[in-house]
Amino acid sequence: MQPSATIARGDAAVSLSHVSLHFETDVQALVDVSLEVAPGERLCVLGPNGSGKSTLASVICGLLAPDAGSVTLVGEPVLRDGAVDFAAYRRARRNLGLVFQNPDDQLVTTVVEEDVAFGPENLGVDPAQIGERVRRELHRVAMQDYAKADPTRLSGGQKQRVAIAGALAMEPAVIVFDEPGALLDVRGRRSIMRVMDALARDGITQVHVTHFMEEAFAADRVIVLDHGRIALSGTPDEVFSHERELRALGLEPPFAARLSELLRDRGVDVPWTCDDAELKASIASACAASHPTADDSGEKDAAPEVEAQTQPAPQDVAVSVEGVSFSYAGSSATRGGAGSRGALEDVSLAVRRGSLTSIVGQTGSGKSTLARLMCALETPDAGRIVVGGIDTRPRKNRRLVHQRIGYVMQHPERQLFAETVWQDVCYGPRNLGLDDAEVTRRASRALELVGLSGREQVSPFELSGGQQRLCAIAGILAMRPAAIVLDEPTAGLDPRGRSELRRILGDLHAHGVTIIQVTHSMEDAARSDQVVVLNNARLLMAGAPREVFTSHNAKMLRECGLGLPAPLAWAIELREAGVSLDLRQGSAPLTTESLADALAAVATPDPRDAHDQGGD
Amino acid sequence: MALRISMGQYVPRGSCIHRLDPRAKVGAALAVMITVFFVQTPAQLAFALAFAAAVLGLSKVPVRQALRSVRPLVVMLFLLGLFNLLYVQEGHVLLALGALRITTDGLWYAICYPLRFTVAVLMGALMLFTTTPTQLTDAVDACLAPLSAVGLPGHELAMVFSLMLRFIPTIADEAQAIVDAQAARGGAVGEGSLAHRVRAIGPVVVALLASSAHHAEGLSRALDARCYEGGSARSHWHPLHMAGRDWLALAICAAYVVVLLLLGML
Numbered sequence: 040m041q042p043s044a045t046i047a048r049g050d051a052a053v054s055l056s057h058v059s060l061h062f063e064t065d066v067q068a069l070v071d072v073s074l075e076v077a078p079g080e081r082l083c084v085l086g087p088n089g090s091g092k093s094t095l096a097s098v099i100c101g102l103l104a105p106d107a108g109s110v111t112l113v114g115e116p117v118l119r120d121g122a123v124d125f126a127a128y129r130r131a132r133r134n135l136g137l138v139f140q141n142p143d144d145q146l147v148t149t150v151v152e153e154d155v156a157f158g159p160e161n162l163g164v165d166p167a168q169i170g171e172r173v174r175r176e177l178h179r180v181a182m183q184d185y186a187k188a189d190p191t192r193l194s195g196g197q198k199q200r201v202a203i204a205g206a207l208a209m210e211p212a213v214i215v216f217d218e219p220g221a222l223l224d225v226r227g228r229r230s231i232m233r234v235m236d237a238l239a240r241d242g243i244t245q246v247h248v249t250h251f252m253e254e255a256f257a258a259d260r261v262i263v264l265d266h267g268r269i270a271l272s273g274t275p276d277e278v279f280s281h282e283r284e285l286r287a288l289g290l291e292p293p294f295a296a297r298l299s300e301l302l303r304d305r306g307v308d309v310p311w312t313c314d315d316a317e318l319k320a321s322i323a324s325a326c327a328a329s330h331p332t333a334d335d336s337g338e339k340d341a342a343p344e345v346e347a348q349t350q351p352a353p354q355d356v357a358v359s360v361e362g363v364s365f366s367y368a369g370s371s372a373t374r375g376g377a378g379s380r381g382a383l384e385d386v387s388l389a390v391r392r393g394s395l396t397s398i399v400g401q402t403g404s405g406k407s408t409l410a411r412l413m414c415a416l417e418t419p420d421a422g423r424i425v426v427g428g429i430d431t432r433p434r435k436n437r438r439l440v441h442q443r444i445g446y447v448m449q450h451p452e453r454q455l456f457a458e459t460v461w462q463d464v465c466y467g468p469r470n471l472g473l474d475d476a477e478v479t480r481r482a483s484r485a486l487e488l489v490g491l492s493g494r495e496q497v498s499p500f501e502l503s504g505g506q507q508r509l510c511a512i513a514g515i516l517a518m519r520p521a522a523i524v525l526d527e528p529t530a531g532l533d534p535r536g537r538s539e540l541r542r543i544l545g546d547l548h549a550h551g552v553t554i555i556q557v558t559h560s561m562e563d564a565a566r567s568d569q570v571v572v573l574n575n576a577r578l579l580m581a582g583a584p585r586e587v588f589t590s591h592n593a594k595m596l597r598e599c600g601l602g603l604p605a606p607l608a609w610a611i612e613l614r615e616a617g618v619s620l621d622l623r624q625g626s627a628p629l630t631t632e633s634l635a636d637a638l639a640a641v642a643t644p645d646p647r648d649a650h651d652q653g654g655d
Numbered sequence: 656m657a658l659r660i661s662m663g664q665y666v667p668r669g670s671c672i673h674r675l676d677p678r679a680k681v682g683a684a685l686a687v688m689i690t691v692f693f694v695q696t697p698a699q700l701a702f703a704l705a706f707a708a709a710v711l712g713l714s715k716v717p718v719r720q721a722l723r724s725v726r727p728l729v730v731m732l733f734l735l736g737l738f739n740l741l742y743v744q745e746g747h748v749l750l751a752l753g754a755l756r757i758t759t760d761g762l763w764y765a766i767c768y769p770l771r772f773t774v775a776v777l778m779g780a781l782m783l784f785t786t787t788p789t790q791l792t793d794a795v796d797a798c799l800a801p802l803s804a805v806g807l808p809g810h811e812l813a814m815v816f817s818l819m820l821r822f823i824p825t826i827a828d829e830a831q832a833i834v835d836a837q838a839a840r841g842g843a844v845g846e847g848s849l850a851h852r853v854r855a856i857g858p859v860v861v862a863l864l865a866s867s868a869h870h871a872e873g874l875s876r877a878l879d880a881r882c883y884e885g886g887s888a889r890s891h892w893h894p895l896h897m898a899g900r901d902w903l904a905l906a907i908c909a910a911y912v913v914v915l916l917l918l919g920m921l
Contacts (some may be wrong), residue, residue: 102879129884137880144873147881149665149821153789156892158881169892187667191824205881416835438841446839453829453869454836456862466858470841500865514840 058108136211196227401600
């Protein structure tokens with residue numbers, strides 16, 4: 040694609056000078072921001088939620104005019120010292136593309152190719168050229184086989200790629216990505232990153248707004264926003280070296296950075312870096328230096344000794360799934376792409392009382408269906424599900440089941456409805472028919488657990504996105520269920536929100552609540568008591584993380600679209616590079632800390648005892 | 656679930672009905688839908704039903720899918736038809752049980768009214784099944800051209816109509832999710848007394864409005880970003896033009912209307 044002719048050579052594609060913007064609520068969204076984006080540059084804007092990064096994205100793609108400062112977009116001076124030139128804005132917008140979080144809101148028709156054609160049609164492009172652009176852009180995002188498909192039936196990642204093709208078909212000089220991966224699973228995020236890499240190779244100017252630091256590596260330049268100000272700016276390496284500031288802002292350093300820091304704490308001689316390849320090479324040399332003859336790979340690839348998994352006694356089982364099959368074909372209209380194929384086929388498992396169980400599997404594997412079945416929102420076609428001794432099938436049992444097992448569905452904040460946080464949280468306990476004193480007690484305890492005490496009289500719609508989710512979760516906790524099922528509870532949260540939620544789940548777990556979470560994060564799964572792996576509607580395996588996540592199973596997990604927890608994946612690669620790590624079942628590292636400990640033991644002949652540095 | 660609506664979804668099939676110019680299709684469908692109100696005699700009813708069945712066959716839309724999508728409405732129409740059965744007192748008395756009198760006319764209205772509406776609903780559904788939202792928008796846009804000519808937002812209305820179709824399944828899914836979430840919190844929608852159900856539906860509506868407002872916000876941002884500015888300067892990837900088969904379809908439709916009216920005069 041040729042960059043638009045409106046930018047003269049050497050001029051910035053986007054130029055912001057001393058820009059400030061505030062919303063009616065007196066919130067300063069941007070404070071004195073100055074920024075230039077060169078043609079062909081790939082800029083990444085990092086920041087936690089509420090840092091003003093989405094506002095900045097809107098300003099850059101011409102959808103929001105700041106209150107003060109000057110803005111020049113693709114050669115059009117749209118704002119001069121706070122004076123808006125609407126005609127210039129309209130001209131500039133024709134050369135700016137935007138892709139944002141929710142792909143559902145960006146698609147305007149129900150045929151993929153028609154949707155990609157929508158933008159060019161709006162620009163008045165000649166019909167013969169539109170067909171050419173649609174073909175080219177669908178090919179670029181690898182969606183050419185879906186030209187006639189209905190986008191509402193595609194996966195999130197596919198939808199988002201259609202949205203990208205739709206933006207590219209308008210041949211913008213600059214394309215802005217506003218958290219395009221926030222609502223996607225790991226696989227969807229990776230596919231978006233691949234598309235962005237391809238665009239960078241084609242020389243297309245990109246501005247990428249995200250809170251995932253891993254996604255910022257490939258950028259030419261990174262800026263970090265904090266409370267509407269540019270806190271840090273530079274190449275990815277320069278910015279990431281300010282680790283303490285980044286952590287203070289609630290951003291999570293990439294895995295390599297965390298590992299290199301832990302290793303340095305343990306006295307291993309590696310440089311601080313966030314570059315995967317560099318860190319692996321230095322670890323390999325550090326370990327080779329201390330163990331010149333470290334090559335004892337003989338005994339490693341023996342099949343893992345299968346530990347007989349002790350079946351929990353019946354009274355210890357919180358949820359028992361016995362030979363369950365389920366298909367959506369029976370309901371009047373089939374949606375969700377499952378077709379008439381079973382959504383679950385002959386799945387059996389037991390969840391021990393008080394345990395933390397993770398259900399993993401790629402999109403469409405039946406995870407959410409299993410969660411819905413456990414909560415008695417569907418009943419199995421065959422087999423049965425028993426929750427706390429109660430069969431979910433009889434209609435009269437459902438209310439009892441709902442009291443015993445709480446269900447936090449995906450994006451629970453979308454189900455908030457009451458005037459105040461307090462009323463929303465009380466809804467469940469009131470339905471249980473409890474007296475006022477008990478309702479009050481439970482609601483305030485639930486709000487305390489999620490850290491929303493003091494916000495009782497606020498409207499739930501005024502809370503931030505992360506707080507809305509916590510409020511919705513409090514609504515479930517107030518019912519005091521013995522077990523709680525969460526469907527992707529951390530999806531769409533920034534790192535601070537994710538760690539907050541992990542802390543809450545940890546608290547509940549410590550109080551003896553059975554927790555079942557559907558998750559895309561192998562790191563979260565590695566921290567649970569039991570991992571259940573679903574693939575194509577069937578149970579692939581179930582067991583403790585150390586039984587499921589082994590080098591032996593790595594290939595099988597990868598084949599069903601799952602990865603290994605990063606520490607184990609690193610350990611396997613490092614061993615292949617000659618580091619003598621013990622990867623037998625039971626001793627393979629599943630957390631960053633245990634990987635660092637294991638490496639420290641190999642690297643230094645006389646390891647300091649670093650085990651007391653636990654925690655995460 | 657009754658909330659899951661499959662109406663209004665494009666069903667890709669390469670039939671002759673699919674290939675028609677959307678303006679011809681919308682025009683013909685409207686003509687058929689309006690003229691069902693002239694159906695008064697059994698001959699007319701049979702003719703209208705036969706015509707609808709022929710169009711359904713030509714469209715290659717799976718019969719079961721078509722019938723399933725109109726079922727909720729048709730069931731409701733037949734329930735309303737029961738009122739006719741009991742209320743209309745003209746004609747010969749077929750059955751008398753105290754105050755309850757069922758007459759030939761009552762029986763006929765109870766059959767005829769729902770069936771003729773079924774024809775109308777089916778034609779509407781077939782129009783949606785065989786026309787992409789973009790084509791439909793273009794057709795509605797063309798129909799609203801007189802509005803645009805006098806400065807009213809004809810193009811924009813057409814766009815709103817098309818977005819409505821696009822979001823019906825999304826909103827229906829969300830309604831389902833909200834009902835489920837509240838069922839899981841003990842607020843069973845669709846159980847208990849009427850008063851209880853009415854009260855239970857309140858939270859669902861509020862949550863649904865909130866999420867719709869959220870969608871609307873995202874959508875307006877997307878439309879701005881994609882430079883949608885109404886119809887004036889837009890081009891069309893597949894410009895509409897009436898071909899011979901479109902005129903033929905309109906002629907067949909006109910012939911149908913004439914025959915239907917003539918049958919009524921016999």
